[in-house]
Amino acid sequence: MAMSTIVGKVAFIGFGEAAAAFVEGWAGARPPLLSAYDIKTDSPDAAVRAAKHADYRRWRVDGAQTLAGALADADIVFSLVTADQALIAARNAVARLAPGSLYFDCNSCSPGTKRAAAELIEAVGGRYVDAALMAPVHPALHQVPILVSGAHIDDALATLAALDMRGESATGPVGHASSVKMVRSIVIKGLEALATECILAGRRAGVDERVLASLEASFPGFQWPERTGYMLERVITHGIRRAAEMREVERTVAELGLPADMTHAVIEWQQRVGGLRLAAPAGNYRQRADALSAALASPTAAPDYEDIPGTYVFDAERSRNGYHLNMFCMSLNVAANRAAFGADAPAYLDCFPMTAEQKAAVLTRNWNEMLRLGGNIYYTAKLAAADGITFQDLAAAMTGVSRDDYRKMMVDGGRPIEGNRSKSEWQKGSEHG
Amino acid sequence: MARIVAGVATSHVPAIGVAIDQGKTAEPYWQPVFAGYEKSKQWLAHLKPDVAIVVYNDHATAFSLEVIPTFALGCAAEFAPADEGWGRRQVPVVKGHPELAWHMAQSLVLDEFDITIVNRMEVDHGLTVPLSLLFGQPAEWPCPVIPLCVNVVQYPPPTGNRCLNLGHAVRRAVESFGRDLRVVVFGTGGMSHQLQGERAGLINPAFDKRFLDLLVHDPRAAAAIPHVEYLREAGSEGIELVMWLVMRGALDDAVTERYRHYHVPASNTAVGHLVLENILASEHTK
Numbered sequence: 001m002a003m004s005t006i007v008g009k010v011a012f013i014g015f016g017e018a019a020a021a022f023v024e025g026w027a028g029a030r031p032p033l034l035s036a037y038d039i040k041t042d043s044p045d046a047a048v049r050a051a052k053h054a055d056y057r058r059w060r061v062d063g064a065q066t067l068a069g070a071l072a073d074a075d076i077v078f079s080l081v082t083a084d085q086a087l088i089a090a091r092n093a094v095a096r097l098a099p100g101s102l103y104f105d106c107n108s109c110s111p112g113t114k115r116a117a118a119e120l121i122e123a124v125g126g127r128y129v130d131a132a133l134m135a136p137v138h139p140a141l142h143q144v145p146i147l148v149s150g151a152h153i154d155d156a157l158a159t160l161a162a163l164d165m166r167g168e169s170a171t172g173p174v175g176h177a178s179s180v181k182m183v184r185s186i187v188i189k190g191l192e193a194l195a196t197e198c199i200l201a202g203r204r205a206g207v208d209e210r211v212l213a214s215l216e217a218s219f220p221g222f223q224w225p226e227r228t229g230y231m232l233e234r235v236i237t238h239g240i241r242r243a244a245e246m247r248e249v250e251r252t253v254a255e256l257g258l259p260a261d262m263t264h265a266v267i268e269w270q271q272r273v274g275g276l277r278l279a280a281p282a283g284n285y286r287q288r289a290d291a292l293s294a295a296l297a298s299p300t301a302a303p304d305y306e307d308i309p310g311t312y313v314f315d316a317e318r319s320r321n322g323y324h325l326n327m328f329c330m331s332l333n334v335a336a337n338r339a340a341f342g343a344d345a346p347a348y349l350d351c352f353p354m355t356a357e358q359k360a361a362v363l364t365r366n367w368n369e370m371l372r373l374g375g376n377i378y379y380t381a382k383l384a385a386a387d388g389i390t391f392q393d394l395a396a397a398m399t400g401v402s403r404d405d406y407r408k409m410m411v412d413g414g415r416p417i418e419g420n421r422s423k424s425e426w427q428k429g430s431e432h433g
Numbered sequence: 434m435a436r437i438v439a440g441v442a443t444s445h446v447p448a449i450g451v452a453i454d455q456g457k458t459a460e461p462y463w464q465p466v467f468a469g470y471e472k473s474k475q476w477l478a479h480l481k482p483d484v485a486i487v488v489y490n491d492h493a494t495a496f497s498l499e500v501i502p503t504f505a506l507g508c509a510a511e512f513a514p515a516d517e518g519w520g521r522r523q524v525p526v527v528k529g530h531p532e533l534a535w536h537m538a539q540s541l542v543l544d545e546f547d548i549t550i551v552n553r554m555e556v557d558h559g560l561t562v563p564l565s566l567l568f569g570q571p572a573e574w575p576c577p578v579i580p581l582c583v584n585v586v587q588y589p590p591p592t593g594n595r596c597l598n599l600g601h602a603v604r605r606a607v608e609s610f611g612r613d614l615r616v617v618v619f620g621t622g623g624m625s626h627q628l629q630g631e632r633a634g635l636i637n638p639a640f641d642k643r644f645l646d647l648l649v650h651d652p653r654a655a656a657a658i659p660h661v662e663y664l665r666e667a668g669s670e671g672i673e674l675v676m677w678l679v680m681r682g683a684l685d686d687a688v689t690e691r692y693r694h695y696h697v698p699a700s701n702t703a704v705g706h707l708v709l710e711n712i713l714a715s716e717h718t719k
């Protein structure tokens with residue numbers, strides 16, 4: 001293949017499963033210059049950073065520390081992040097995008113999100129391609145079918161062909177290709193959710209074999225036992241990512257003016273299963289279903305709210321640990337106690353059997369640490385009030401931004417829900433499914 | 434017979450109370466918050482209810498971690514505004530309605546809602562801010578108030594479904610009271626907001642809009658929202674919205690939506706407000 005005569009530098013925004021699969025597929029025929037940027041290398045977690053650098057080494061791509069570094073002089077850009085990060089990635093890319101470069105937005109977003117991204121990219125002279133990966137990247141690798149739409153279909157198809165990739169034309173404006181993918185996902189992800197619920201119920205009732213045989217008779221050739229095992233693995237391993245994608249599907253359906261009840265239920269189920277953070281067991285559907293069934297039944301399973309980021313749910317455990325810390329805070333409802341605390345804080349704290357850590361957190365006004373140690377916000381807010389700090393300024397302190405920046409964020413509509421639903425969205429943000 | 438004629442839902446952000454108390458309601462930041470209450474204030478002044486049942490949560494004021502009632506009913510003759518750690522609000526003492534409140538307590542327990550009876554209690558912004566929003570700044574509150582406290586501080590709060598059913602029981606209690614009283618039920622708190630942790634400041638207008646629509650037209654669907662969805666989608670403090678379901682449950686299945694207001698932000702919070710009337714009642718007031 002003579003790709004080097006056509007293809008210059010290729011950049012990946014997000015170097016997760018899909019990007020690695022492309023590189024693996026290209027093997028020796030890879031483009032001469034391959035760069036990548038992934039937000040995981042900015043993670044506060046050293047292990048996460050190290051794992052991403054290891055990915056770069058394994059696939060011999062030039063891992064850049066910044067998005068600008070990855071995009072410099074790139075002719076072709078593949079955006080392969082999570083659905084909720086796609087628009088953010090486009091927004092961050094505009095400042096550094098080389099003029100005329102082809103920007104393949106391969107993320108599973110609603111048509112509306114794609115149109116918004118296209119506006120940003122086209123405004124700085126980039127050529128935006130709405131691209132949709134129409135099958136899992138394994139085992140197809142770089143030859144996974146990619147549906148493209150928008151104003152640059154011909155260039156996009158020529159470029160994909162030069163990269164030995166399988167572009168398919170979805171003639172139409174930006175949003176057309178993603179509509180195909182989104183609407184198709186209703187069945188793909190929905191079937192996974194249905195099969196999971198079906199087989200769990202079947203196993204518990206002891207009727208799974210009969211049910212699968214009966215389904216096989218109704219839909220001959222589907223290979224229900226094998227497919228169910230595969231679908232279980234997808235939901236267990238990638239449920240959270242799939243839930244994020246289905247939120248885009250829900251948006252797509254809503255943009256079309258239809259109720260999205262089925263999609264909504266699929267989001268719940270995918271999120272519930274993914275949120276268990278199980279390692280999918282090897283073996284057939286039975287082993288996987290039984291492991292999932294046990295995790296769902298286990299009273300010691302992590303609570304379902306545990307993966308909400310930056311949030312300390314005041315549950316039984318925190319309440320037990322934080323009792324004296326909170327009762328200290330509550331005592332500040334009395335003006336005389338506020339005065340006594342103000343006069344000699346350490347001595348006042350000694351009246352309460354708090355842990356040394358809790359006292360230190362109070363004395364240093366480490367607000368998030370107080371929450372981690374069992375403090376409740378309505379109680380710690382009383383300590384803040386004694387300091388003359390309002391709820392809003394307290395929120396600014398807990399989120400690590402200035403009072404003015406926090407106030408501006410709220411006036412501008414607050415912290416958006418997109419990208420703030422799960423810890424994986426905060427820590428990863430580079431995978432794609 | 435006493436009857437419930439209308440329901441009011443509103444956020445109870447403490448900063449709203451501060452803005453009212455300090456005369457800041459016309460400032461550009463606050464004006465859009467308060468503008469959305471003008472019509473409902475006039476509506477309520479015209480309605481002249483005999484009693485208001487206010488469903489709210491105590492914020493480490495009357496209750497602490499020493500005693501955590503899931504549902505508690507204020508049966509006292511009066512309830513003083515509390516010092517919540519930043520001084521008392523200069524608002525009138527809240528007069529109760531012990532006769533109806535005690536009747537409700539008995540009715541609820543026999544109706545299998547084992548409610549806690551409270552004879553001495555100070556009330557915080559959760560109750561007084563909604564009164565200020567809907568009644569303004571009178572020298573005395575225009576009607577007696579029965580506080581109905583719901584725990585939403587210690588996880589888990591009661592489920593949305595339990596709250597909706599409590600509303601049904603509240604209605605049966607009111608309707609079995611012999612005196613002719615016209616009662617309004619307030620559901621307070623919400624909408625989406627998170628006051629704590631690194632995710633503080635979360636606002637989700639899409640969730641809020643859906644919740645408003647469901648509350649009006651499909652309260653059973655609203656009551657089916659699981660806690661984790663409130664926590665994730667509406668923020669850790671957005672779960673206060675379960676209290677709106679008590680109000681909704683006290684109304685007819687079909688209601689007239691008189692007013693709706695939604696504004697972001699008031700401090701850390703998305704402000705939501707609804708005025709709902711039982712259809713029979715709204716025909717009376719036409």
